[in-house]
Amino acid sequence: MIENLKTEISELRGQLMTHPIYVNINSIYNLKQFMESHVYAVWDFMSLVKKLQLDLTTTTLPWQPPDNNSAARLINEIVWGEETDLDKHGNSVSHFEMYLNAMKQIDADTRGIQKLLYQLREGNDIFDTIDQAELPAHVADFLNFTFRIIEEGKTHKIAAVFTFGREDLIPDMFISMIKRMNRENEHNFDKIIYYFERHIEVDGDSHGPMALDMIKNLCGADPHIWEEAISASKDALQKRIDLWDGINLQITQKKIF
Numbered sequence: 548m549i550e551n552l553k554t555e556i557s558e559l560r561g562q563l564m565t566h567p568i569y570v571n572i573n574s575i576y577n578l579k580q581f582m583e584s585h586v587y588a589v590w591d592f593m594s595l596v597k598k599l600q601l602d603l604t605t606t607t608l609p610w611q612p613p614d615n616n617s618a619a620r621l622i623n624e625i626v627w628g629e630e631t632d633l634d635k636h637g638n639s640v641s642h643f644e645m646y647l648n649a650m651k652q653i654d655a656d657t658r659g660i661q662k663l664l665y666q667l668r669e670g671n672d673i674f675d676t677i678d679q680a681e682l683p684a685h686v687a688d689f690l691n692f693t694f695r696i697i698e699e700g701k702t703h704k705i706a707a708v709f710t711f712g713r714e715d716l717i718p719d720m721f722i723s724m725i726k727r728m729n730r731e732n733e734h735n736f737d738k739i740i741y742y743f744e745r746h747i748e749v750d751g752d753s754h755g756p757m758a759l760d761m762i763k764n765l766c767g768a769d770p771h772i773w774e775e776a777i778s779a780s781k782d783a784l785q786k787r788i789d790l791w792d793g794i795n796l797q798i799t800q801k802k803i804f
Contacts, residue, residue: 548773549763555777559784566788568795569721573585575732577798579655582646582739584794586660588684588712588787589646591693593629595709599761600626602702610737621761633742642746649738685793692786697778703765703772704779710758717743718748 565618574579604619605611613619631643634648650657659682666676677690696708722743775803 548766548770549597549759552707552762552773552777552780556780556784559781559788560711561715562788563716563784563791564718566791568798569718569724572721573724573727575653578728578736578739579650579653580711580798581596581794582650582653582655583657584683584790584797586650587645587658587663587682587690588790590643590660590664591690592709592712593641593643594697595693595705596622596626596629598794599702599704599709602700602705611777615764617759618764621757621764625757632745635737642742645742645745649736649742653736658766661664669677674767683793683797685790689786689790692782696783701775703762703776706762706765707759707776708783709780710755711760711780711786713755713758716787717747718777722747 554754572578589778599622603615603622604613624777631639632642632645636638640648645659647660659680663676663680666680667673673694674691677687677694678688682690693708696705722740723739725736725743729740762776766776
């Protein structure tokens with residue numbers, strides 16, 4: 548069934564891998580614009596991770612053995628890598644913080660995401676916060692989709708969105724373009740290059756295969772659950788395409804939100 552899922556989403560995945568946005572991020576200005584919107588997808592990804600940890604492991608006291616030991620092990624290993632990876636200097640840091648540091652290195656604006664996090668720390672509802680944040684529509688729609696999936700609470704659907712909306716959707720040619728800009732400008736882009744290379748490395752070597760195993764484990768032999776996972780995967784990829792379309796429009800039209 549996992550091969551059937553991959554076949555079902557292959558067209559949407561292909562659209563993402565060949566999206567024109569990668570060619571159009573050809574200057575530091577465009578890279579900043581991209582990162583200022585993409586950072587929200589890097590951030591909300593961690594909420595999918597933590598929701599899976601809540602669903603699949605014991606996070607309350609007194610402790611009880613998890614219902615699904617295999618899935619619990621998988622998500623614990625993924626959380627360990629995503630939330631406490633090592634930066635290029637060997638410091639423990641989440642991938643989100645790694646991304647923020649990369650934004651700061653090239654003077655990209657982090658005020659929007661920082662303001663959103665502040666509002667959430669104050670106890671505000673996530674959907675109200677998104678609505679009031681004056682985000683570009685493509686960013687707000689992406690976030691609303693993520694948190695609606697989380698709110699629905701179907702673990703297999705959350706796992707599907709988590710697995711197929713990952714940063715391994717970033718093609719090698721995009722990283723090559725950033726490396727070229729790094730060589731040709733006085734700015735140092737090494738932190739964002741490290742982020743993308745590290746994220747793709749981890750996804751390919753361990754987290755990606757582990758996530759596929761988790762989906763197979765969660766869906767089992769139930770065709771209805773598999774259909775829901777396929778539908779959620781398609782929706783996640785379409786939302787990523789919509790996000791890329793919106794950012795690409797900003798970049799090509801130099802539209803300021």
